[in-house]
Amino acid sequence: MNSIRLALAAGAALAVAGAAQAQDFQPKQAGTIMLNVRVTDVAPDAGDPITTLAGAPTGLKADVGDSIMPTIGLSYFVTDNVAVEIIAGTTKHTVRAQGAGVDVKVKETWVLPPTLSVQYHFAPSAKVSPYVGAGVNYMLFYADKDHNGFGLDIDNGFGLALQAGADVAIQGPWSANVDVKKIFFETDAKDPYNGVKSKVNLDPWVVSAGVGYKF
Incomplete structure (x- = not known):
């Protein structure tokens, strides 16, 4: 499933680049802001068991749904090859x-x-x-709504992120971009009202395609 998402994202980025004429383009270099x-598409990889607060199995598992939303990434090139990028966006998920x-x-x-990631x-x-x-990632859960009598608390926290991608120059400062991240993040989810908990490994795949502009 993730390889299909990656193939579709890469195809979309390359199609945008191919549609433009092969004219002069602005290379990446030290001091560039992109x-x-x-x-x-943020696709969590959850499926961890739900237990009682005492640790007894319930036969249930936690599932967290995908979400597709717009995001932005802002990079600064410290050298021609090394850049620092901050990625921001927000997604809505169903547990x-x-x-x-x-x-x-x-x-x-x-x-x-x-x-926040360092790129080569x-x-x-x-x-x-x-x-x-x-790089590093921080998961902040907010504006939540409980359903069906549950009162679930999910802990915020830090995770690690790995990233791979490509920029395809179109013309001048414009480029197409495809980007894949794997975020490793574990959180505790607890419902004291119903006496259940789960240690959830969200570990989402974050697959993106878009357009870039260099300043």
């Missing part, structure tokens, strides 16, 4: 409790997951310029 506006014959909506919550760009002067990166 703004990427993307459409992003469900699932088991044999059971599928219950527990909570809807918004997540603000800013991510392999070919900053080339029309197709791939990069990799690593």
Whole structure:
């Protein structure tokens, strides 16, 4: 599923680039500021068991749904090859409790997951310029709404992020971008009213495609 998302995102980015004429383009270089506006699919990889507060199994597992939203990334090139990027956006997710014959909506919550990464760009002067990166992420849950008698609390916290992507120059300062991140984030979710809890490994794939502009 994730490879399909990546293929679709890469195809969209390359199609945008291919539609433009191959004219002069602005390379990446030290001092460049680059703004990427993307459409992003955040796909959590949750499926952890739900237990009682004492740790006894309930036969249920936690499921967290995908969300597709616009995001922005702002990069500053410290050198021609090294950049620092801050990514911002917010997504809405549905938390469900699932088991044999059971599928219950527990909570809807918004997540603000800013991510700061350091990137290495392999070919900053080339029309197709791939990069990799690593950094830190913070998950902030807000504006949540409980359902079906649940009162779930989800802890905020830090995670680690790995990143890979490519910029495809179009013309002048414009480029197309495809970007994939894997975020490693574990949180505690607890419902003291119903006496259940779960240690949830969200570990979302964050797959994006969009357009960039260099300043």
